[in-house]
Amino acid sequence: MKRVQYSNPILPYALLLPQLAIVAVFFLWPAVEAVRASFYLEDPFGFGSTFVGLENFKDTLTNSQYARTARFTLIFTVLVAFFSLSIALLLAVKADKVIRGAGSYRTLLMWVYAIAPPVAGLLGVMLFDQHIGPLTELARSLGWNLQVGVTPFDTAFVMVITAVWKQIPVNFIFFLSGLQSVPKSVQEAAAIDCRSGTRRFWTVTFPLLAPTGFFLLIINITYALFDTFGIVDLVVKGEPGNNPITLVYKVFVDGFRGNDLGGSSAQSVILMVLVFLLTVFQFRMIERRVHYN
Amino acid sequence: MASITLNTVRKIYAGNVEAVKGISIDIEDGEFIVLVGPSGCGKSTLLRMVAGLEDISSGEILIGDRLVNKVEPADRDIAMVFQNYALYPHMSVYNNLAYGLKNRGIAKSEIDQRVRKAAEILEIGEYLDRKPRQLSGGQRQRVAMGRAIVREPSAFLFDEPLSNLDAKLRVQMRMEIKKLQRDLKTTSIYVTHDQLEAMTLADRLVVLNKGQVEQIGSPMEVYEKPASTFVASFIGSPAMNLIPMKKTALGWEPEQGDGVNFDIRSDASEFIVGLRPEDLEILGDGAPLGAGLAAKVVVTGVEPVGAESYIHGTLGEGGQEVILRAAGKQHYDIGQVLSIAAKQEKIHLFNRQTGKREEEISALQPA
Ligand SMILES: Nc1ncnc2c1ncn2[C@@H]1O[C@H](COP(=O)(O)OP(=O)(O)OP(=O)(O)O)[C@@H](O)[C@H]1O
Numbered sequence: 001m002k003r004v005q006y007s008n009p010i011l012p013y014a015l016l017l018p019q020l021a022i023v024a025v026f027f028l029w030p031a032v033e034a035v036r037a038s039f040y041l042e043d044p045f046g047f048g049s050t051f052v053g054l055e056n057f058k059d060t061l062t063n064s065q066y067a068r069t070a071r072f073t074l075i076f077t078v079l080v081a082f083f084s085l086s087i088a089l090l091l092a093v094k095a096d097k098v099i100r101g102a103g104s105y106r107t108l109l110m111w112v113y114a115i116a117p118p119v120a121g122l123l124g125v126m127l128f129d130q131h132i133g134p135l136t137e138l139a140r141s142l143g144w145n146l147q148v149g150v151t152p153f154d155t156a157f158v159m160v161i162t163a164v165w166k167q168i169p170v171n172f173i174f175f176l177s178g179l180q181s182v183p184k185s186v187q188e189a190a191a192i193d194c195r196s197g198t199r200r201f202w203t204v205t206f207p208l209l210a211p212t213g214f215f216l217l218i219i220n221i222t223y224a225l226f227d228t229f230g231i232v233d234l235v236v237k238g239e240p241g242n243n244p245i246t247l248v249y250k251v252f253v254d255g256f257r258g259n260d261l262g263g264s265s266a267q268s269v270i271l272m273v274l275v276f277l278l279t280v281f282q283f284r285m286i287e288r289r290v291h292y293n
Numbered sequence: 294m295a296s297i298t299l300n301t302v303r304k305i306y307a308g309n310v311e312a313v314k315g316i317s318i319d320i321e322d323g324e325f326i327v328l329v330g331p332s333g334c335g336k337s338t339l340l341r342m343v344a345g346l347e348d349i350s351s352g353e354i355l356i357g358d359r360l361v362n363k364v365e366p367a368d369r370d371i372a373m374v375f376q377n378y379a380l381y382p383h384m385s386v387y388n389n390l391a392y393g394l395k396n397r398g399i400a401k402s403e404i405d406q407r408v409r410k411a412a413e414i415l416e417i418g419e420y421l422d423r424k425p426r427q428l429s430g431g432q433r434q435r436v437a438m439g440r441a442i443v444r445e446p447s448a449f450l451f452d453e454p455l456s457n458l459d460a461k462l463r464v465q466m467r468m469e470i471k472k473l474q475r476d477l478k479t480t481s482i483y484v485t486h487d488q489l490e491a492m493t494l495a496d497r498l499v500v501l502n503k504g505q506v507e508q509i510g511s512p513m514e515v516y517e518k519p520a521s522t523f524v525a526s527f528i529g530s531p532a533m534n535l536i537p538m539k540k541t542a543l544g545w546e547p548e549q550g551d552g553v554n555f556d557i558r559s560d561a562s563e564f565i566v567g568l569r570p571e572d573l574e575i576l577g578d579g580a581p582l583g584a585g586l587a588a589k590v591v592v593t594g595v596e597p598v599g600a601e602s603y604i605h606g607t608l609g610e611g612g613q614e615v616i617l618r619a620a621g622k623q624h625y626d627i628g629q630v631l632s633i634a635a636k637q638e639k640i641h642l643f644n645r646q647t648g649k650r651e652e653e654i655s656a657l658q659p660a
């Protein structure tokens with residue numbers, strides 16, 4: 001790393017200030033506020049608050065509905081991460097065969113990445129719209145009366161499909177560039193050493209993709225846990241009823257629909273801890289097992 | 294072990310780039326063939342077609358007496374050593390060597406035995422548990438060699454395997470490869486653009502130029518009787534002096550410069566005269582001129598390389614440049630005029646138009 005010396009010692013801090021201010025105002029302050037609120041019972045009508053210690057956490061963790069949501073979130077995360085990673089990998093492998101070295105084609109594929117996530121999510125939800133969704137139509141013609149927002153399974157199904165669908169391009173681009181960074185000569189050496197292409201993939205290409213794969217796994221878990229808020233919201237339209245939702249969405253529902261600010265703060269603190277653990281895990285893994293070459 | 298036969302092999306890349314233009318070579322069982330030529334002449338392409346890594350546009354490649362045009366690389370019974378070694382970064386050295394054997398369903402005990410034997414030959418036994426990134430360039434090179442020899446294939450293919458090593462290691466590995474090949478007697482095709490490497494390794498050299506064979510022959514044949522000006526300038530260092538000369542009313546004169554005393558009976562009116570730097574003798578003052586070629590050279594520069602010096606000069610003031618080889622101890626001044634001479638049998642003649650060697654050189658005689 002190159003060291004740059006500023007003649008004015010204050011200048012670098014001044015340059016950092018806007019970014020630090022944004023982090024402080026939009027991330028640190030709300031986080032601190034959430035931690036604080038999680039120890040209080042907030043009056044639903046805004047008339048003060050009472051300190052209740054760990055009561056909010058105890059309530060949350062013993063609540064059967066919270067457990068149900070947590071279970072669903074776990075299943076949802078596993079499904080979304082698994083399918084979006086594996087489908088993207090499959091597509092990337094196919095694309096890699098076609099475009100090795102064809103730079104312009106690769107740039108074209110990058111465009112998928114440029115579609116804004118909310119737009120993609122909205123498109124996905126429209127495809128499953130109760131009345132005008134072509135995929136709902138398709139399901140019906142196959143004899144499946146798909147009722148999003150009514151049947152919990154159907155709702156969960158559409159959430160997973162949409163979340164997977166939206167995440168595939170991101171994974172695809174990373175996998176593709178990962179595949180393209182596997183040296184050609186290593187692939188060729190493998191072609192001489194091993195006859196079966198499938199075996200070659202699992203013994204040479206796939207292990208070399210491990211760093212990319214691991215990075216994407218973390219990204220996808222984070223995505224499924226947190227970034228799918230918009231999709232869940234679009235599917236359940238703010239009124240979950242008995243539909244399955246994710247933990248992050250429950251924070252919102254309990255806090256802003258149920259006006260239980262203390263409880264929902266406790267939930268968000270739990271999620272913060274989860275993110276923290278995930279980050280620690282990621283760094284540990286990078287240090288230990290995954291070989292970045 | 295097997296012979297390899299190339300029969301008018303051609304490679305046309307997308308975009309109509311003809312990288313290999315109909316090459317035929319018969320490689321004998323156990324022979325060490327070196328493909329040599331400048332960058333972009335199609336050496337790698339040709340080798341990769343033998344390996345099966347590149348489709349053959351037309352022609353035939355036979356390994357042993359099996360036509361392999363459509364055979365998968367893994368089924369050709371060849372092993373290849375790549376320029377950047379192409380080791381599997383995630384596997385230990387042991388597994389790098391064992392991988393090709395495992396995939397061929399060879400018994401574990403046999404694999405172990407072969408890997409350990411190869412490791413012993415190449416002196417990499419103590420690194421078997423390491424990953425490639427924990428090895429030096431030279432050690433990686435040995436692992437790459439090891440991966441080839443454990444397979445006990447019918448042919449080794451080398452694509453500039455030494456070009457990433459430093460000069461000293463390169464010389465050492467060169468000798469080891471030669472020795473290894475002599476012991477194993479495995480047919481080998483070795484690609485390099487380094488003419489010295491080519492000369493020292495080859496049983497037979499194949500000099501390539503722009504996708505075509507310029508000459509095939511033993512290193513000494515190629516050195517002593519280069520088939521064209523291309524080969525003459527490519528093989529040998531410093532390169533052969535190539536002097537265009539034409540017949541004038543006054544006799545044979547160099548195109549640029551003067552002071553050359555040379556005569557032959559020939560119907561041709563022009564030639565390119567080839568003179569190796571070491572064949573040009575620097576004469577003492579007043580020494581008699583023998584049969585052959587004599588010239589006056591004005592010294593323009595001296596490159597001492599230790600045991601010898603390369604003397605750069607021109608034929609007369611401002612004439613064609615030539616290089617001579619002289620003993621290192623001798624001192625020469627810039628601007629000094631030297632009398633030089635070459636014996637008749639050391640003079641190479643090339644056709645001015647085609648650049649091909651003139652075979653009647655044996656009939657060369659002073660007029
Ligand atoms: N995949 C390809 N597509 C199109 N042209 C190619 C391709 N690979 C090689 N060529 C061209 O074919 C010619 C021969 O290439 P090749 O790699 O065989 O050269 P080389 O003799 O091995 O050179 P070097 O000493 O630089 O390795 C070159 O002109 C090169 O540009």
Ligand SMILES: [Mg+2]
Nearest residue numbers: 336337338452
């Ligand atoms: Mg090459």
